[in-house]
Amino acid sequence: MDGYTRVRLDVAYDGTDFSGWAAQPGRRTVAGVLTETLSKVLGADAVTGLTVAGRTDAGVHATGQVCHVDLADVAWKPLADSLLRRLAGLLPGDVRVRTVTEVPAEFDARFSATFRRYEYRVTDAPYGVEPLRRHEILAWPRPLELAALAHAAAGLVGEHDFAAYCRRKEHATTLREVTRLEWRRDPDGILVATVQADAFCQSMVRSLVGAMLVAGDGRRPVEWPASLLTRRERSSEVTVAPAHGLTLVEVGYPEDPAGYADRAERTRRLRLPAEA
Structure with a gap:
């Protein structure tokens, strides 16, 4: 301009x-x-x-x-x-x-953008969230098993149709490639999910977290979150995790500025990413 x-x-x-x-x-x-x-x-x-x-x-x-x-x-x-x-x-x-x-x-x-990376923080401490961190961490009322969360996450990595986890928008695809999805427990006991993809559709990250949490506390099998990928409509069984536990931590771009235009053209051709 x-x-x-x-x-x-x-x-x-x-x-x-x-x-x-x-x-x-x-x-x-x-x-x-x-x-x-x-x-x-x-x-x-x-x-x-x-x-x-x-x-x-x-x-x-x-x-x-x-x-x-x-x-x-x-x-x-x-x-x-x-x-x-x-x-x-x-x-x-x-x-x-x-x-x-x-x-x-x-x-x-x-x-x-080549990727977006989010982190979602959860505590399963019996007393809840430390007061100074209440705006960034979700208090989960049941004990969570890190191994179960990791197993549930592994089945969601890769390119899939995430229709079960998205609020569908007219003329927009729900096909996404999740390149990283893993859980860790920090020294302070907080569980952190790292979710990275080329793009996300609306409510996708919080829906994925919601499905993994019920597998992590044992109320669903660890294979259940991945089993929903066969569905072509949003699953009413998936509860969207509250917003306050989620943080956008990084957006990636081509290292060479000469790649900005090409990446933008390819992204527009593939899909119109929406909210996460």
């Missing part, structure tokens, strides 16, 4: 008090707050095309969210070196822009 520069923003936020990423009339959203703050600094007419890698749902957090925005050169150029500091002074405490980087016009935060 003539007269504009594309800028990448790496963003972190506590999703507790946001109605998700996407701007919604009358609701507080991450996109809404970012757009408003950028407009205050640069002018409303200087900010356009805010696009995000993954449109997180209400209550979901991020430490590694990525978005891009096109900024009018007349406003961007004089403030390029100070924009990060200016944003830090104006943004509310539950959202931070961590880096501001000028990128080629071919960079697309959504379609140029």
